[in-house]
Amino acid sequence: MASPLKCDLCSKPATVHLTQIVNNKVHKVDLCEACAQAKGVTDPSGFSLADLLLKASLSPEAAVAEGLRCEHCGFTQGDFKKHGRFGCPHCYETFKGMIEPMLDNMHKGTTHTGKIPHKALDRQSITERLSKLEGSLDQAIKSERYEDAARYRDEIQQVKQTAVGQKLTS
Amino acid sequence: MTLAALLATPSELTDTASSKCAIVLMTRIRLARNLAGSSFPGWAKEKQREKIFEACRDAVASTPQMKRSVSATVDELSELEKQILVERHLISRELSGAKSGSGVIISKDQAFSVMINEEDHLRIQTLRAGFQLKKTWAAINDLDTALEEKLDYAFSPTLGYLTACPTNLGTGMRASAMMHLPALVISSQMEKVVRAVNQLGMVVRGLFGEGSDASGSIFQISNQTTLGESEEDIIKRLGSVLNSIIEHEVNARAKLMENDAAKLCDKIGRAYGILQNCHLLSSGEAMNLLSLLRLGIDLEMFPDESRCVIDRLFIEAQPGHIQHTTKHDLESNERDTLRAEKLRAEFTNFAKPKFTLNGHN
Numbered sequence: 001m002a003s004p005l006k007c008d009l010c011s012k013p014a015t016v017h018l019t020q021i022v023n024n025k026v027h028k029v030d031l032c033e034a035c036a037q038a039k040g041v042t043d044p045s046g047f048s049l050a051d052l053l054l055k056a057s058l059s060p061e062a063a064v065a066e067g068l069r070c071e072h073c074g075f076t077q078g079d080f081k082k083h084g085r086f087g088c089p090h091c092y093e094t095f096k097g098m099i100e101p102m103l104d105n106m107h108k109g110t111t112h113t114g115k116i117p118h119k120a121l122d123r124q125s126i127t128e129r130l131s132k133l134e135g136s137l138d139q140a141i142k143s144e145r146y147e148d149a150a151r152y153r154d155e156i157q158q159v160k161q162t163a164v165g166q167k168l169t170s
Numbered sequence: 171m172t173l174a175a176l177l178a179t180p181s182e183l184t185d186t187a188s189s190k191c192a193i194v195l196m197t198r199i200r201l202a203r204n205l206a207g208s209s210f211p212g213w214a215k216e217k218q219r220e221k222i223f224e225a226c227r228d229a230v231a232s233t234p235q236m237k238r239s240v241s242a243t244v245d246e247l248s249e250l251e252k253q254i255l256v257e258r259h260l261i262s263r264e265l266s267g268a269k270s271g272s273g274v275i276i277s278k279d280q281a282f283s284v285m286i287n288e289e290d291h292l293r294i295q296t297l298r299a300g301f302q303l304k305k306t307w308a309a310i311n312d313l314d315t316a317l318e319e320k321l322d323y324a325f326s327p328t329l330g331y332l333t334a335c336p337t338n339l340g341t342g343m344r345a346s347a348m349m350h351l352p353a354l355v356i357s358s359q360m361e362k363v364v365r366a367v368n369q370l371g372m373v374v375r376g377l378f379g380e381g382s383d384a385s386g387s388i389f390q391i392s393n394q395t396t397l398g399e400s401e402e403d404i405i406k407r408l409g410s411v412l413n414s415i416i417e418h419e420v421n422a423r424a425k426l427m428e429n430d431a432a433k434l435c436d437k438i439g440r441a442y443g444i445l446q447n448c449h450l451l452s453s454g455e456a457m458n459l460l461s462l463l464r465l466g467i468d469l470e471m472f473p474d475e476s477r478c479v480i481d482r483l484f485i486e487a488q489p490g491h492i493q494h495t496t497k498h499d500l501e502s503n504e505r506d507t508l509r510a511e512k513l514r515a516e517f518t519n520f521a522k523p524k525f526t527l528n529g530h531n
Binding site for chain 1: 204206207208209210212213269289311314315318319321322323324325326327328329330331332334335336337339340341343371395396397398399400401403
């Protein structure tokens with residue numbers, strides 16, 4: 001080869017060349033020593049080339065094809081299957097349908113009954129929360145998800161009551 | 171305070187006064203917290219992670235608990251420093267391998283540490299020597315509440331604190347106790363205990379968490395689930411599981427002394443002899459010998475005050491701590507020489523075992 005291969009991640013000269021076949025597709029990657037170390041290529045059991053390639057060259061189109069995509073952080077359902085971790089707090093809203101059935105097996109219950117960060121929550125504007133909930137309520141009614149709609153309605157009631165409660169006590 | 175000064179100070183866990191508990195070495199609680207509207211560390215870009223790190227570090231450093239604390243990014247820490255912090259349970263192995271934009275803040279007394287951009291934006295942790303679930307929870311709850319005044323936590327009324335991994339949802343809390351269970355190990359009952367504990371929704375791990383072995387017969391027992399139960403309920407449930415493990419260990423000890431006193435005394439006596447005379451000692455063997463001596467202390471073969479010596483050595487015999495005592499890089503066998511030297515010195519004037527107590531000979 002005339003010119004040495006460059007590292008796919010940082011464009012230093014590549015010294016580690018790896019080929020993996022996943023689902024009959026050949027993936028090739030060229031890395032420099034440092035990136036190979038950092039990505040755990042040297043540890044064959046804990047390394048997936050597919051992950052690395054995905055992270056290095058994630059195009060939005062490719063992600064959409066894998067199903068749902070978080071509007072806040074661009075995380076997809078496929079990403080979750082690979083990492084077992086979510087992209088951002090909003091993902092819990094985006095991937096609700098996928099998460100809810102998981103929780104039953106994972107935890108003792110499916111509803112939080114512990115500490116509530118009252119101070120942090122009070123700071124987040126109540127009107128902001130209301131408008132968001134009302135939007136979700138409209139959506140739910142339109143798509144005839146009445147169980148969701150009822151839940152949003154209750155949540156709106158709750159938020160309104162807390163707001164009144166706060167005014168009375170302050 | 172500098173990191174060097176912190177490393178030169180013995181760990182919170184070696185506190186003499188609280189080293190009284192025979193079976194529970196330490197209590198630890200950690201809370202996973204994230205900032206609303208920011209990508210989790212594993213998904214955030216480096217620039218974002220750096221911004222999150224700064225925001226979190228400033229907020230954490232301004233709490234009263236972290237007055238005179240030490241903070242460092244993973245890039246600022248040497249491999250050895252990271253290893254020592256892992257050995258003291260102040261950072262996780264994950265953090266020591268984390269990408270830049272991650273770091274830790276540790277309180278002066280090493281009782282609190284907050285990891286930033288590990289798996290979650292914040293991993294708040296409190297450590298205490300002995301069996302202190304309620305006190306530990308009260309301490310970490312205060313720190314968390316102080317932080318909440320400065321940071322907007324990602325929180326859902328139904329799912330609780332939102333975490334990168336759904337297994338931490340809800341309270342985001344993992345409460346654990348490090349237990350010394352030599353009699354259950356000697357009498358091959360640990361497997362049974364692990365199974366029973368799992369059925370009660372608790373997890374048993376080795377000394378350094380997931381995937382580590384249980385050298386020195388030390389195990390970590392913690393809650394598995396975080397959603398659907400309040401913090402107080404989890405702690406109560408864990409507390410009762412721990413109490414029943416303590417009971418089993420105490421019974422196993424009594425039984426060994428009743429049926430197999432010679433064998434047990436032999437093990438403890440030999441451990442004492444090796445610690446006084448060894449010239450090469452791996453950390454695994456050191457842990458096991460120290461464990462036997464600690465059992466001897468609990469059985470009143472050695473004075474009660476020496477328990478804190480053992481607890482200190484459990485940490486100081488770890489590879490990172492041995493390396494830290496000298497300037498030049500040690501090979502593994504040189505480390506074993508140095509470890510043997512250190513322990514020989516510690517045990518030269520250690521009280522001789524009294525095997526005649528409790529009517530046994």
